[in-house]
Amino acid sequence: MEIDFNKNNDGLVPAVIQDSVTDKVLMLGYMNQEALDKTLETKKVTFYSRSKKRLWTKGEESGNFLHLNEITTDCDRDTLLVKVRPEGPVCHKGTDTCWEETNESSFGFIGYLENVITQRKDQDDDQKSYVKSLFNSGINKIAQKVGEEAVETVIEAKDDNDELFLNESADLLFHYLILLQAKGFTLKDIEGVLKERHR
Incomplete structure (x- = not known):
């Protein structure tokens, strides 16, 4: 170098x-x-x-x-x-960063999408939203939807159509984010479990 x-x-x-x-x-x-x-x-x-x-x-x-x-x-x-x-706070003032930001993952666009899901979940019932309709349907419907998307992803994984596989994978991830919030969790909770396992 x-x-x-x-x-x-x-x-x-x-x-x-x-x-x-x-x-x-x-x-x-x-x-x-x-x-x-x-x-x-x-x-x-x-x-x-x-x-x-x-x-x-x-x-x-x-x-x-x-x-x-x-x-x-x-x-x-x-x-x-x-x-x-x-190892511990970085700034001499005791904060995570010298810009007084919290040092945590933002997950890029996936984190942005998670925030959009939160906003849609909390919006009024009279506003048309697929996400809101899923939350209104309850945890069983959301879990069922994740199961369906998981099966479709597995089926497409066995074929040679990469576009279909990626689309089904995106659907699975999107609905999983909804399921996480329906259970009261976020990606940060999953990250915490993975970090603990990684030690």
Whole structure:
């Protein structure tokens, strides 16, 4: 990995710290060659502190270390993206990130879709909505619909029509999101179970 430490004439490059699971940006620090070498050697993120004028391993006092997963450079080789597993809060103010955001998964478009389902579930009955009609039908109807979509997905998995398989898979996932909410859960609850199993 070639890095241009001399571009700014101070031997430092910005290091953007990102959670390797949630993809949240956690903080920004600076590294010189020595800080990078120590980070790679110890697998704990170490910066060059511009105020203290020395190397500083995140968590050396608080115990809130940043455990290294990987480091990549940008196209100009003068900025680092450091993907980590944080141990505790990242910001010195005690928050998850230096932008006072909660460090949790957003699930991209699937998370957006989950929010749309919540909105449709909570809307008035007089508004026409397929999602609302399913919630009004009750848990048995929703569970039955998930079962039907699961069977259709399995059937299409055995055929060679990728488009049909993907469409049935999308239907299954959509109805599963509805079932989760009907039971009072979200994707974050499922993520929690999977994380616990992964340990």
